Amino acid sequence: MEKLKDLRENANMRQEDVANILKINRSTYTSYEVGRDPIPIKHLNHLCNYFNTTIDYVLGLSKEKTYPNMRKEINRKILSKRLKDLRIENKLTQEKIAKTLNTSRSTWTGYEYGKYQIPTLLLYDLAKRYHYSMDYLLGKIDENKLK
Numbered sequence: 001m002e003k004l005k006d007l008r009e010n011a012n013m014r015q016e017d018v019a020n021i022l023k024i025n026r027s028t029y030t031s032y033e034v035g036r037d038p039i040p041i042k043h044l045n046h047l048c049n050y051f052n053t054t055i056d057y058v059l060g061l062s063k064e065k066t067y068p069n070m071r072k073e074i075n076r077k078i079l080s081k082r083l084k085d086l087r088i089e090n091k092l093t094q095e096k097i098a099k100t101l102n103t104s105r106s107t108w109t110g111y112e113y114g115k116y117q118i119p120t121l122l123l124y125d126l127a128k129r130y131h132y133s134m135d136y137l138l139g140k141i142d143e144n145k146l147k
Helices: 002-010 015-022 026-033 041-050 076-089 094-100 105-112 120-130
Strands: none
Touching: 002 015, 002 026, 015 026, 015 041, 041 120, 076 105, 076 120, 094 105
């Protein structure tokens, strides 16, 4: 994740410094930064808040580094509703969207009802495929900036 590295280096920070902010091992953070492991949404959000930037920017979905009135917290209730809205707006059944994302219908239903936290890579795939802002889906902003 080139943008994470750029943000860290522009702040004159070491990987260990960022790992300490996240309260994780340096090697774990390094695996996120080099793209070996996906960064969990909670860590991604924490870093974006720390560096005052959007999740969309860090993941390469947008060139916008900040959005007006951006909230710091992820709202799981809004996320659940917006996942369902995305599915309905794209005229997809739960079965069809689950198949598209290579997951089960019951797992997708768990995301829509907020029972499970959707993994970063799955949310990224959705955002990219259907042109949605991840910041919007996560409830950090009120308008889908990618439509």
